[in-house]
Amino acid sequence: MADADSGLTVKDRHAAVYAELRQRICLLDYPPRAQLSEIALAGEFGTSRTPMRRVLARLEEEGLVQSVHGVGTFVTDADITELEQAYRLRVELTGLTGQLDPVTPDTVFLMELQRLITRAAQMIVSGTPRSFTELDMDVFQALLHLTANEPLRRVLERLYYQTKRLWLVKAIKAELDLQEEYGIFLHELQAIRIALESGDLMAVAQIQRAHISMSFNRLRKQSAI
Amino acid sequence: MADADSGLTVKDRHAAVYAELRQRICLLDYPPRAQLSEIALAGEFGTSRTPMRRVLARLEEEGLVQSVHGVGTFVTDADITELEQAYRLRVELTGLTGQLDPVTPDTVFLMELQRLITRAAQMIVSGTPRSFTELDMDVFQALLHLTANEPLRRVLERLYYQTKRLWLVKAIKAELDLQEEYGIFLHELQAIRIALESGDLMAVAQIQRAHISMSFNRLRKQSAI
DNA sequence: TCCCCGCCTGATGTGCACAACGATTTGTCA
């Protein structure tokens, strides 16, 4: 793994490793029930078990892995019944982003959003479940800047990465209409842009909230088959 | 420190140490800016630095302590301007407890609540800021059972312990009318009991939400002097 | 042939010694 950690403090390195592992888990590079070796990861990131264990402990706090003494560290399986509570909480908290410390975006933000919309449009013609998830993560991170409430942002980020695997698992199993998913997502982004240009952050939050809720319903409908 | 850890698994021991340190910080046994020694704590709890560092790392995640390489681990100071966002989020999330997976209490719960109300009544005649905070923690833990949404409970617990020190700091500095605080708290508990007996969990949540909001306003008014 | 007991392997958890780092103190020079 090439790091190029020029001038970064040690804590930032830990955060980078954490984010990298979280990404791999949520993109199913490490699928559910996969085993993570502390020694192997330590070797890959050029460190020892001690700092790696700290990162894994945090991932365990977030519910993405589970360590068992004498057995191993395993990626948790994304079970929709267990994550339903987290998903519903995420729906409500997303609605709060319009109330708690909303941030009116600048032109840089709007340009970035336009780029994301362009990527979403290309997704319809040549999109894979994985590339779509990567785009969704970038959109999430961008829209997170619309609230300045730091505790809310942290909780939302946590819930996002806890629940996001559900979609990708179902998509890979071809239990979702991908074209429909892509189209709905593009439509959501365009609606958000319109709301943003009118400065209505409350509307932006409600649009996101509605789409997260509907996305969960689509996931649930498929898993009921 | 007497532990009496008969039959407990190792992870439970870690959780117990974490809860104990969190309690000490929030009761100001470790006041803001106090230094925590990894070696001293390890000796007190009969373990070594390695597991203790894991506990301290979690406390750092929760924002209760801060570790600086080569300097030490210090209790963060409870600053009302920094915690305002957390407090407002806590207000909104408390309101959600009536919507997300509410749990209708059984008679055991109501009896426990009655005991807490009795303690609150005694508090008015012979209460200290510290004993009041201990009661408040017990009440919080009890009322947390009114929602079965586990992610919501975890977030609420986190926000509670992040923000609770604010009250105790102001109370010790005699910047709060303690008799008024005790009376309001007793009144809140009685209102909650009435709402519970009528089975209106939404009302219970709104009562709590209102009192947390008002409590924060009283804290802010005093700190503005 | 089947079952049970014990060993063996590989993993996480722990303890300890050392490295890295920052604040303070002390010594030296102008």
Added chain:
DNA sequence: TGACAAATCGTTGTGCACATCAGGCGGGGA
């Protein structure tokens, strides 16, 4: 006497060796 620099001390961060534990494998006895 004052100011700057180097050393010293205490603390957190890291690496490694060992302890602990769970599961699998194999051998022996009924």
